[in-house]
Amino acid sequence: MFRKWAGRSLQRRLLISLLLGVGLSLAAFQIVVDRLVDRYIERSFNGPSVDLAQRDRLLREVDFILLGGVVTVLGVCALATVLSVRRGLKPLERVASAAQEVSVDHPVRALPLSGVPAEIQPLCDRFNQLIERLTEALEHERRFSADLAHELRTPLAEIRTLGEAGRAREDVAGLQEFLRQTAAAAIGMQSVIESLLAVARADRAAVQRALEPMSVGEAVRARLERLSVTAPDDCSRIVARVPQGLWIQSEPRLFDAMLLNLLTNAIQHGDPGAPIEIDWLAEASGARGALRVRNAAPELARDDLPHLTDRFWRGIPGREAEISGLGLGLWVVGSLCRVLELTLALDLDEMRRLNVRLIGFRPL
Amino acid sequence: MKLLLVEDSVRLSAALASDFCREGFAVDHAADGLAALRQLEAHEYDVMILDLMLPRVNGLEVLRTLRASQVPTRVLVLSARDQIEDRVTALNLGADDYLVKPFDLSELKARTLALLRRRYGETSSVLSHGELTLDTNARLVTVRGSPLPLSPKEYALLETLLRHRGKSFTRVALFEQLYDGLSDASDRVVEVMLSTLRAKLESAGIHSLIETRRGFGYRVP
Numbered sequence: 289m290f291r292k293w294a295g296r297s298l299q300r301r302l303l304i305s306l307l308l309g310v311g312l313s314l315a316a317f318q319i320v321v322d323r324l325v326d327r328y329i330e331r332s333f334n335g336p337s338v339d340l341a342q343r344d345r346l347l348r349e350v351d352f353i354l355l356g357g358v359v360t361v362l363g364v365c366a367l368a369t370v371l372s373v374r375r376g377l378k379p380l381e382r383v384a385s386a387a388q389e390v391s392v393d394h395p396v397r398a399l400p401l402s403g404v405p406a407e408i409q410p411l412c413d414r415f416n417q418l419i420e421r422l423t424e425a426l427e428h429e430r431r432f433s434a435d436l437a438h439e440l441r442t443p444l445a446e447i448r449t450l451g452e453a454g455r456a457r458e459d460v461a462g463l464q465e466f467l468r469q470t471a472a473a474a475i476g477m478q479s480v481i482e483s484l485l486a487v488a489r490a491d492r493a494a495v496q497r498a499l500e501p502m503s504v505g506e507a508v509r510a511r512l513e514r515l516s517v518t519a520p521d522d523c524s525r526i527v528a529r530v531p532q533g534l535w536i537q538s539e540p541r542l543f544d545a546m547l548l549n550l551l552t553n554a555i556q557h558g559d560p561g562a563p564i565e566i567d568w569l570a571e572a573s574g575a576r577g578a579l580r581v582r583n584a585a586p587e588l589a590r591d592d593l594p595h596l597t598d599r600f601w602r603g604i605p606g607r608e609a610e611i612s613g614l615g616l617g618l619w620v621v622g623s624l625c626r627v628l629e630l631t632l633a634l635d636l637d638e639m640r641r642l643n644v645r646l647i648g649f650r651p652l
Numbered sequence: 653m654k655l656l657l658v659e660d661s662v663r664l665s666a667a668l669a670s671d672f673c674r675e676g677f678a679v680d681h682a683a684d685g686l687a688a689l690r691q692l693e694a695h696e697y698d699v700m701i702l703d704l705m706l707p708r709v710n711g712l713e714v715l716r717t718l719r720a721s722q723v724p725t726r727v728l729v730l731s732a733r734d735q736i737e738d739r740v741t742a743l744n745l746g747a748d749d750y751l752v753k754p755f756d757l758s759e760l761k762a763r764t765l766a767l768l769r770r771r772y773g774e775t776s777s778v779l780s781h782g783e784l785t786l787d788t789n790a791r792l793v794t795v796r797g798s799p800l801p802l803s804p805k806e807y808a809l810l811e812t813l814l815r816h817r818g819k820s821f822t823r824v825a826l827f828e829q830l831y832d833g834l835s836d837a838s839d840r841v842v843e844v845m846l847s848t849l850r851a852k853l854e855s856a857g858i859h860s861l862i863e864t865r866r867g868f869g870y871r872v873p
Binding site for chain 2: 437438439441442444445446447448449450452453454456457462466469472473
């Protein structure tokens with residue numbers, strides 16, 4: 289019971305420790321001094337005409353004085369300890385009230401650390417680092433939501449306007465064209481939503497638990513088969529050189545999502561007359577390998593490479609050949625690479641071909 | 653009424669152009685900021701509908717250039733950017749109105765017509781001449797209260813002449829007001845339209861509304 293009561297408060301612990309320490313020291317000091325004084329008094333009252341009553345009274349007085357001194361010192365020490373600890377803990381109250389004000393709507397950059405005891409400073413530092421990371425994550429989410437809202441507004445405006453303007457059309461051919469355009473705008477909107485959902489659903493821990501053996505050649509072949517239905521002309525210029533019998537540990541659904549985004553990116557933004565190549569690049573040790581998708585990108589500049597994985601990046605304004613599309617494909621690939629613990633590498637070779645490599649697959 | 657539509661979404665601009673053309677507007681389209689600046693140099697527009705996030709030259713830069721050149725074209729910004737700062741920046745740079753995407757088409761048209769009225773210092777949406785009235789909101793012409801059926805182009809021709817009463821327009825000037833820059837039609841189509849419009853007005857009892865001034869063109873006195 290007492291240990292529980294004492295353990296709850298730093299102030300109580302300090303007070304008990306101090307009282308025990310000082311009390312024991314003073315008790316020892318009192319015993320020694322008491323003995324010495326008693327011996328001195330007894331020696332002074334040694335003789336035939338000694339007043340024993342007076343001697344005993346003197347001995348008691350000395351005992352009282354010493355005991356009084358010990359109690360006074362202990363009391364002063366206890367008071368000083370309580371005041372000092374209270375004062376020392378004052379900055380923590382400020383920290384606590386600042387921490388209480390932290391909320392999703394009002395995130396703070398850092399807790400006030402001036403005057404915080406050195407022993408507690410590391411804890412506050414860690415807390416501040418955590419707050420900073422949380423604030424950055426919140427800011428990131430807000431930007432993401434704003435970007436998403438912005439990106440969805442244009443296809444939404446297209447669909448709404450096509451619907452409203454189409455109502456007034458009387459010719460069947462014109463109406464059909466409006467309906468075709470409405471469907472195309474809806475597909476664009478669906479593409480934005482699906483890309484973002486693919487990333488949002490890819491939880492790293494869950495994905496790492498769900499890794500399974502998969503054949504790279506089979507996965508590429510299956511993807512190309514599906515692509516040949518939706519984009520037969522573009523599919524005919526895709527050349528895949530992946531060794532048969534190559535197995536890796538990965539998540540098939542995410543692998544397919546990355547491959548689809550890479551191929552869509554190459555089809556939309558690459559040279560429409562040039563081949564798109566898929567290769568498997570094995571390390572000399574054979575321990576790791578990379579999947580490479582390569583396509584001619586005559587309009588791309590080296591300065592663009594760092595921006596290719598930025599969300600909603602569509603090229604530098606002012607460029608004669610502006611890049612079209614949603615600006616999400618390589619961002620999705622980059623995000624899924626992080627989930628699968630792979631490295632995404634982009635480079636432009638001397639023949640102005642964009643090489644996108646997913647590095648870090650472990651062959652089985 | 654000449655309208656410049658600056659919008660990089662092909663689908664959206666096609667739908668808007670189709671709708672405004674049906675209302676009798678002559679609509680030119682620019683898919684990027686640079687094309688918009690070229691169009692503004694070549695023609696005078698009554699109203700420009702301007703997107704902000706444009707390829708090559710952004711919408712705010714187009715607006716800044718337009719206002720620096722003292723062109724009286726009214727500008728309605730049509731953007732997906734909905735923040736207060738975006739609106740304030742555009743309005744401070746000289747935009748006359750701001751509408752956020754997605755929008756109601758009828759609201760966009762109403763705002764465009766309001767800008768058109770402001771462009772010519774009109775306070776009412778009704779233009780009248782004797783027994784003839786033209787409601788620019790309803791896009792309706794009436795004579796003594798009875799509707800006069802006109803095609804969109806005939807309506808636009810009459811509106812242009814009534815809006816600039818006393819001012820003479822050459823055939824080419826009227827053609828530019830009524831047709832977009834990509835039109836394949838000959839400017840002689842204006843004479844045909846004038847003839848059919850005069851005939852319709854005559855049959856409704858409105859005589860000699862449109863004058864022909866030799867060497868100057870056509871006008872409503």
